[in-house]
Amino acid sequence: MTAAFSSISEFKSVLTNAPNPNQKAMRDATAHNGQLTKPPSALGRLEDIAIWYASWRGEVTPQIENPQVIIFAGNHGVTARGVSAFPADVTAQMVMNFQHGGAAINQLAKTFGAKMNVHALDLDNPTQDFTKGPAMSADECLAALQIGWDAVDPETDLLVTGEMGIGNTTSAAAIACALFGGEPSTWVGKGTGVDDAGVALKSQVVSDGLAANTDRDPMAILAAFGGREVVAMAGAIARARVLSIPVILDGFICTAAAACLESAQLGALDHCVAGHQSDEQAHIKLLTALNKKPLLALDMRLGEGSGAALAIGIVKAAVACHSGMATFAQAGVSEG
Numbered sequence: 001m002t003a004a005f006s007s008i009s010e011f012k013s014v015l016t017n018a019p020n021p022n023q024k025a026m027r028d029a030t031a032h033n034g035q036l037t038k039p040p041s042a043l044g045r046l047e048d049i050a051i052w053y054a055s056w057r058g059e060v061t062p063q064i065e066n067p068q069v070i071i072f073a074g075n076h077g078v079t080a081r082g083v084s085a086f087p088a089d090v091t092a093q094m095v096m097n098f099q100h101g102g103a104a105i106n107q108l109a110k111t112f113g114a115k116m117n118v119h120a121l122d123l124d125n126p127t128q129d130f131t132k133g134p135a136m137s138a139d140e141c142l143a144a145l146q147i148g149w150d151a152v153d154p155e156t157d158l159l160v161t162g163e164m165g166i167g168n169t170t171s172a173a174a175i176a177c178a179l180f181g182g183e184p185s186t187w188v189g190k191g192t193g194v195d196d197a198g199v200a201l202k203s204q205v206v207s208d209g210l211a212a213n214t215d216r217d218p219m220a221i222l223a224a225f226g227g228r229e230v231v232a233m234a235g236a237i238a239r240a241r242v243l244s245i246p247v248i249l250d251g252f253i254c255t256a257a258a259a260c261l262e263s264a265q266l267g268a269l270d271h272c273v274a275g276h277q278s279d280e281q282a283h284i285k286l287l288t289a290l291n292k293k294p295l296l297a298l299d300m301r302l303g304e305g306s307g308a309a310l311a312i313g314i315v316k317a318a319v320a321c322h323s324g325m326a327t328f329a330q331a332g333v334s335e336g
Contacts, residue, residue, distance in 0.1 A: 004242070005142075005145075008138055008141065008142060008219050008223075011142070011145060011219070011238070012219065012264055012265065014238060014242065015238060015261060015265035015268050018238070018241045018242055018268070019241070019242065019244055020267075020270070021052075021056050021244075021270065021271075022055055022056070022057075022058040022244075023055070025055050025058045025059060025060060026051060026055035028060045029050070029051045029054035029055065029061075029322070030051055032322070032327075033050065033051060033322060035327040035328055035329070036321075036322070036325045036326070036327055036328075037325055037326050037327065037328055037331050038325070043318075045295075045318075046317065046318040046321060047318070047322070049273065049295075049314070049315055049319075050318040050319050050321065050322030051322070052273070053158075053315065053318070053319050054319075054322070056244050056246045057157065057246070058244065061322065061323035062157075062319055062323060063157075063319065063323060064157055064158050064316050064319050064320075065157060066115070066155050066156050066157045066158075067112065067113060067114035067115070067156065067158040067159070067160070067312055067316075068114060068115050068116075068152070068153055068156040068159050068160070069108075069114045069116045069117070069160045069161075069162060069305050069308075069309055070116075070117050070118075070119065070148075070151050070152070070159070070160070070161050070162070070236055071098055071105060071116070071117070071118045071162045071163065071304060071305060072119050072121060072147075072151075072163050072164075072228070072229035072230075072232040072233055072236075073091055073092075073094070073095045073098075073119070073120045073121060073123065073163070073164040073165055074121045074122070074123070074126075074127070074144075074163075074168075074227040074228035074229035074230070075091050075122075075123050075125075075126035075127070075165060075166065075167075075227070076088070076126055076127055076135070076166065076167035076168060076170070076171055076227045077127050077128045077129040077130070077135065078127075078129050078130050078131065078135070078167050078170055078171065078205060078209070079126070079167035080129055081129065081131065081205050082201060083167055083170040083191075083198070083201060083202050083205055084167050084194065085191070085194050085198065086166050087166065088126065091123055091164055091165055091166050092120070095118060095120045095164060098116075098118045098164070099118055103304060104302060104304060104306050105162060105304040105305050105306050105309055108306055108309035108310055108312075109309055111313075112309065112310075112312040112313050112316065114158075114160065114309065114312060115153070115156075117151060119147060119151055119232065121147060121228035121229055121232060122228060127140075127226075127227055127228065130171075130174065130209040130212065130213060130224055130225050131208040131212055132212060133212055133213065134213055134220075134223055135171070135224060135225055136223045136224075136226070136228070136231070137223070138223060140223070140228075141219070141222060141223035141226070141231050144226075144228040144229075144231035144232045144235065145232070145234065145235035146235065147228075147232045147235065148161075148231065148232035148233060148234060148236035148237075148238075148239065149238065149239040150239075151232070151235075151236055151239075152239040152240055152243065152245070156240075156243075157245065157246075158245070158246055158248065158312065158315060159237075159240045159246070159247045159248070160247070160250065160275070160305045160309050160312065161232075161233040161236045161237060161247070161249075161250065161254055161257075161305060162233075162250050162254065162303060162304045162305020162306065162308065162309070163229045163230065163233060163250075163253050163254060163305070164229065164303065165227045165229045165230070165253075167227070168227050168229065168303075169188075169189060169202075169253060169280060170188070170191070170202050170205055171227050171230055171253070172252050172253040172255075172257075173187040173188045173189070173202065173206050173256075173282060174187075174205075174209045174210065174224075175221055175222065175225045175226060175230070175256040175257070175259065175260065176252075176256050177206055177210060178210060178213075178216060178221045178224070179216075179221060179260065179263050179289075180259075180285075180286075180289050183203075184204075184206035184207045184210070185199075185203045187206065187285070188203045188206060188282070189252075189280045189281040190280075190281075209224075209225060213225065217264075218260045218261075218263035219260065219264055221260060221263075222234060222257070222260040226257065226260075230253060230256070230257045231257070233253075233254055233257040234258065234260055234261055237249075237257070237258050237269075237272065238261060238268070241271050244271070245271070246271055246272070246273070246315070247269075247271055247272040247273075248273055248274075248295075248308040248309075248311050248315060249269075249272050249273065249274050249275055249292065249308060250275055250276075250278075250303070250304075250305045250307050250308035250309075251276065251280060251283055251300070251301065251302075251307050251308075252278050252280040252286065252301075253303060254305070254308070255283060255286050255290070255292075256286060258272060258290075259286060259289070259290060262290055269290060269292070272292070273292070273311075273315070274287050274290075274292035274293065274295065275294065275295055275296065275307050275308030275309075275310065276294050276295060276296040276297060276308065276311060277294040277297040278301050278307060280301050295311045295315075296310060296311055296314065298310075
């Protein structure tokens with residue numbers, strides 16, 4: 001597949017010119033919702049989710065038949081600073097676990113009928129340590145965007161992107177801090193389980209990275225601090241927008257990747273809902289900055305797309321009720 005961009009500036013143009021929701025489908029889906037055999041707003045947020053989904057698919061009563069979960073994996077040079085409780089080798093080991101069906105995300109994807117794909121991005125060649133300069137060059141960033149773009153199946157009707165990459169909570173914290181400001185300590189958490197000294201080290205690493213990379217253009221931030229898997233998630237989310245495929249965002253790392261798109265083009269995440277609120281302490285702050293209310297809050301912090309995959313069930317339930325329920329006229333029920 002050939003992407004619709006060959007430079008970062010062209011990628012930004014793709015975001016600017018991406019399609020918007022189908023307004024007629026939204027109006028008609030709203031009217032349909034008002035005729036279903038229930039009191040007004042009795043299904044709460046499920047009604048909003050169904051209408052949002054219908055507007056992006058351009059159908060009044062859509063079905064979800066082809067959800068896709070894509071896991072991207074990458075290695076980070078900044079792990080040399082000791083920011084993770086696990087060695088970088090774990091990234092490749094977990095990729096094998098994904099491929100053999102043994103991870104949590106495999107079980108969740110299977111449970112909700114989602115096709116799952118795994119893409120390992122040059123694991124033997126970690127990104128650069130971003131405390132010394134950009135993690136990636138513009139060309140490397142562009143290549144990772146392309147991989148994410150190409151990974152989306154055009155037949156997909158609901159997308160989840162997940163990640164695996166030792167050190168990537170530090171990457172996400174640096175992205176969030178560069179985009180939205182504040183002290184690094186407010187964006188840094190325990191990640192894979194580091195202690196208080198480890199959290200303090202991560203804060204210092206983020207501070208050093210911000211000093212070493214001063215360009216605050218959102219795409220420059222993505223290249224400066226993101227791993228290849230983080231950038232690939234951004235590429236996949238952008239591709240979904242071009243194809244009018246609704247997206248469920250996962251946790252802190254996925255949301256940080258997506259935030260670069262929203263910061264580059266206001267409204268770039270209108271086709272996305274937040275699947276859950278991660279237990280990573282800065283995730284809710286990032287969701288608030290993006291005006292995304294999570295569907296679930298179960299104290300999860302696994303990554304892998306796991307929280308978003310679990311939320312597939314919520315979105316499927318919302319659409320099933322909207323498209324499958326009888327109207328008052330069809331059921332012969334008085335509206336009252």
